[in-house]
Amino acid sequence: MKFLRISGIKLNLDENEGQLKEKAASVLSLSPSSVRQITVIKKAIDARRNKPPHFVYVVEVSVPDNFQFSGDREDGIHLQESGNISSEPCFSPIPSFRYRPAVVGSGPAGLFAAYVLAGRGLPVLLLERGTSIAKRKKDVRAFWEKGILNSASNVLFGEGGAGTFSDGKLTSRSKNPYSAWVKRILVEMGAPAAVLTDAKPHIGTDLLEKVVINLRNRLLAMGCTIRFEAQVTDFAVRQGRLAAIIVNGNEEIEVNQLVLAIGQSADDTYEKLLANGVRMEAKPFAMGLRIEHPQELINSIQYGKWSQHGKLPPAEYFITAAIPEMKRSVYTFCMCPGGKVIGCSAFPGYVLINGMSNSRRSGEFANSAVVVNVRIEDFALREGPLAGLNFRGEWEKKAFEAGGGNYCAPAQRLTDFLQRKVPQPIGKTSFHPGTTPVLLDTVLPDFTVRALRAGIHEFNKKMPGFITGEAHLIGVETRTSSPVRICRRSDGQSETVGGLYPCGEGSGYAGGIISSALDGIKAAENLINNLDYGL
Ligand SMILES: Cc1cc2nc3c(=O)[nH]c(=O)nc-3n(C[C@H](O)[C@H](O)[C@H](O)COP(=O)(O)OP(=O)(O)OC[C@H]3O[C@@H](n4cnc5c(N)ncnc54)[C@H](O)[C@@H]3O)c2cc1C
Structure with missing residues (x-):
């Protein structure tokens, strides 16, 4: 018996994993009884728009030793003989030494x-x-x-x-x-x-x-x-x-x-x-804001008419946009379906935010960081290897002040941000203890704000409906990387x-x-x- 890895087996929303064995056998032109063992190695959702969403699997199957196969096929399926590619660290005891680590x-x-x-x-x-x-x-x-x-x-x-x-x-x-x-x-x-x-x-x-x-x-x-x-x-x-x-x-x-x-x-x-x-x-990093939409809206953008289907989890997204005239990139990061935007301050006088969710991701909102790459030259006027820490801290302090000095976060409706409108009262968000409506231009460096505006318009081309009066931006998101x-x-x-x-x-x-x-x-x-x- 030998083991084969099959990538690309699809199940539509009305099928179930019990059918994988039959599908694997058919891919290999074998009878289901010749496939003795089947293990799911990976499961992904393909929810590209204009197609019914479906699940795509990588499975490992046991086949008779004399089974011949070719890895190159034209039906999106890839076959490969399994090798043991995972391993674990060594745990054999070593003698103790003078100081404990x-x-x-x-x-x-x-x-x-x-x-x-x-x-x-x-x-x-x-x-x-x-x-x-x-x-x-x-x-x-x-x-x-x-x-x-x-x-x-x-x-x-x-x-x-x-x-x-x-x-x-x-x-x-x-x-x-x-x-x-x-x-x-x-x-x-x-x-x-x-x-x-x-x-x-x-x-x-x-x-x-x-x-x-x-x-x-x-x-x-x-x-x-x-x-x-x-x-x-x-x-x-x-x-x-x-x-x-x-x-x-x-x-x-x-x-x-x-x-x-x-x-x-x-x-x-x-x-x-x-x-x-x-x-x-110092090293480059990225900073920006967090965007929050109703989860149902993201589901309907991503899954279309299948958005209510019980087998589909709360939808996710990952979008990028290059802004060549500014030599910047804008991208979403750490998307939290059904999650909350949370305050993450560690030291007094700074406001910084991030996202979280529970295992069921059953919350009302979907949030994601929307960030712009920050180059070392952007903070080069400050000296030393810790210049980037000081730079991000400066904007976190501005966010604290703009939020009202009580750890409420500065926020703005997405449409108002894009139109540079003076602060309007904002709608419900998941953020606690609360948000303060501000012009978010005041809590981020100018290049970030300009790149975010351009980038979000690009996002809307890739995910129509992303720009909506129902979305809010909350700031500031500074901890993408060190x-x-x-x-x-x-x-x-x-x-x-x-x-x-x-x-x-x-x-x-x-x-x-x-x-x-x-x-x-x-x-x-x-x-x-x-x-x-x-x-
Ligand atoms: C709200 C939030 C959501 C995130 N969501 C995700 C996610 O979904 N998926 C993901 O991959 N990543 C996520 N991240 C990022 C992820 O948490 C970090 O990349 C990861 O925790 C880094 O691990 P670490 O062990 O290097 O450092 P940390 O997790 O930051 O741990 C460092 C620890 O060192 C301690 N420490 C610092 N200085 C000292 C000192 N002088 N003495 C003693 N102790 C000290 C700190 O208290 C801290 O507990 C999220 C981060 C945040 C804040």
Whole structure:
């Protein structure tokens, strides 16, 4: 018996997965009984307009050993002999060493780095400046409902990192062979099994918090020590190597092997790294606004007359537009069907927003970031590697002031924004504690505003109906990726401070839940590989 992977098998909305075997057999011109086993590897929706939406599958089937096939066909089907392309990190125990490695940050990068280190038998110390999920949830609720911000415990800081209150999209373009393993661990921790096969998998905030708690318990069982409300406030570097870290300003812990997984929002930690000679450089990023439409409207644009069909999930979109005369691109990012626009401030006096949803994505609205690429030259007048942080902070402060100084977000009807109309009262949005109608030109750099106007008109050509009086823009969206890179050597260590392994979104080498988790695994593996040289 051998295994074949068949890509491109289609099921229409009236068919069910029980029919896949028959379809696979017919594709291979075999009788259904010759296909003994069938496994769904991937499931996607094809909802290109003017065609009935349908599901497209990649399946793996077992066929007789002597079955001959050709990979090239003209019916959109692709055949390939299956090979085992997924793998998992090595977990064979290694002898302990003098100092235990530490991991800073309990986001996806830090959690998966700790998993690999603990899995090899190392006594890992995981430090997180924010609180555990239970306390964090209360703090986040107080912020969303009443505008009371806790700088130590919020949407960006705390157990699980920035992705805990998110849509939990697990999409990643990475071909990293550990991707499937990361998803399998997430499923073991409570994520829905569908994330293993969906082309656009997502978990949702309600399930993510359980996943993160289960992951914490697994790490504890593996021998990891986890400390919340433990902020690394300084570093001691001696002769170009990390020697110790200072926690909460007063506790020195000797550490010479540290995975740094701080995310992109710890401006204070970046400043300490810079002061300690850690080489960093500014990098391009993107910023803009979040757009919110009624979900039903997006469903009807994307699915047409099939928009009410019970088998179709709340519709998504991803649109891009090039603005050649400005040499800019405008694109949607982190679309959250059935989700909410949320405030994500971590420090007082700044307003920044993002999107989240629950697992069922059953909310009234669809939201997405609409952002413009920001080049290093755009903030070159400011000096140093942290110039991008200061630049985005400046606009987040303007958004705070424009919103009324109480964490309400500046907002405008889409049609008013496009026509540069003075602020009009706006309609219902999902954002809490509230929105303040403003001319959004005042909360973003001019090039961004101009590019957004041009880009949104292009979007409407690709998705007719996108421009509507029912849509709102809310600002500001600044955290698409880090504006800083913590420069790494090819062995994963900081270019200037030995024993320091920057990883995840905050290192500037990853972005998103899956790619940050994969980068954390790589950091842990590099640390282990370098151990002989590190001591
Ligand atoms: C609201 C929201 C929704 C999102 N939705 C998605 C999505 O659907 N899909 C997706 O792929 N991505 C999403 N993202 C992005 C994703 O969350 C990040 O890319 C990812 O979390 C980065 O992982 P990380 O581990 O590198 O950093 P983070 O998750 O940011 O974790 C860093 C952790 O380090 C801690 N820390 C920082 N400094 C210190 C210090 N000095 N001492 C101790 N601890 C410290 C922080 O408190 C934080 O918990 C979303 C982000 C937000 C904010």
